[in-house]
Amino acid sequence: MHEALAMATLALLGDETPVGCVFVHDGKIIGRGMNATNRTYNGTRHAEFIAINDILSQKDPNGLPLYGPEILADCDLYVTVEPCIMCASLLRQIGIRRVYFGAQNEKFGGTGGVLNVHLGNGKRVLETDYRVDDGKDASKGRCVEGDYEVSGGWLREEAIVMLRRFYVQENERAPEPRSKKERILKLEVEPMIEGDNGC
């Protein structure tokens, strides 16, 4: 998670919304990504895409791809902000095992914030099915192909402060800085309301 935060810091330094992530395979980081929407002029270049591209672009000494997409099934993703709906669907389609995130994404979140794409592609009826199921036999038997586990709140305060740092930075840059309140970095973070993000 600290490595993901480091990637977010890097994004912040490049004037990008500070979201960073790492993919971990067998305890080793095999891919890193940070939000790159401004640099690429492409609003879909989120950290998750960049990191998967990083994994698949690595070459062995013979110039052949070091990893194929199948490796993702044995990877855990650590990302500073909850994956958005788009990325949650990407992770589902490409097949990830588990996601750990920091701050919840109330605006676009795809793994609990707005939709639950990690469970049955976000189908509403399924959600209740899962809840009923959980109580009875705590098994993950109901998971549909592509479903993955999600756990939120890891280094959440740090991730939120990072986002605030970005908004303050953006406002300072604006030709006419907005109200003073918006330029002051608030460091305390309200406690998290417990939500269920499990599979």
Next chain:
Amino acid sequence: MDSERSKKGRLIPLKTTLEVEARDRVIDVYIASIPLRQASNALNTVRRLIPNDGGLDLQHLRRFSKPSHVPLHVQATIASVKSPASGTENAESEAGELLLVVGSVESISKETIIESLCSVHTPSAIIITQVPLLAPTSQEQATRFSSQYWPTVYKKSNPFGPHPSLISRAEEELAYEAPKWMALAVAVAQETRAAGTGEEIGVVVLRRHDGIATPVAVAGDMRWLNWPRFKTGNPAAHAVLRAIAMVADGLRRRKEDAQLAAATSATGLFRDEPRGELEQCDSVAGDDGYLCHDLEIYCTHEPCVMCAMAIVHSRFGRAVFGRRMPRTGGLCADGELGHGLFWRKELNWTLFAWQWNNENEDSTAQKGDEDLHA
């Protein structure tokens, strides 16, 4: 031109999630049969009894209706509660009665109604019936409500989505050329399929200026290009994401030196370079920095959840797709997923979206294709 026009079809505006949820919600209300001459007095009494209709908005319901204008089952219920005696007694005044929507059964009791309306005139019948809770969002819906529940008016407004007049204005602009752009999307889809590099899915991105549309990107699906036959292929090579990337790369090429963008190759995750004969990219981005701001996107299939959200992130203004994908699509609110991503109040961007219904083709996913993520 004639061949274009012969490809008949029509644009069907998508329903929003709220619209779909609200579609068939009904409530029980009291209906009282009141002599015509006492109608306004009775309504005044009701207004005093239940201020603001108890917080409900009943503006879409005809407050008074002639008995002959309500659905037959309501007429039958009224006839059944009228005593035969009062029936003969009032035979001639029968025609002079109106049915009044008093209020929801939660807001008042039958006893109170009788008690208070007695001062005006004892209603010859009081019944309970179901009425639609929310205003209809189309004339068809209003007609259905009227024949099923109670006379209902369509006020050409939609509290659950874009205003109908805005949609129809946009539709007028799109309608004429829609077959042409859909045909181009189909052509690039066939090209990519023939090349074996992707599924038969295609996308056209247009920029409209003074009513004239020009393509800025044409892209096919490339999910199997340099990708193992594993799972569902490369999601980043879906036609929508490729089209968006082409617009971005075109812009970047303009803004920076050409080499940077040209360095993209078909390894790693991204497949952004135009490849086929039909694929093209001629990008001009909006001045506000948002890449696809108010551009139009035409897809052969309803985009998957990922691509639908990518369309929202990129701030497209209008989306049109051919085949509905109930199991995997992210735009429709009335599919199996029900996400309706084109218009959700939580998201910071909304756009107009239509399904292009081609008369000669089946417009929903076909057998074997239902689980395809477009």
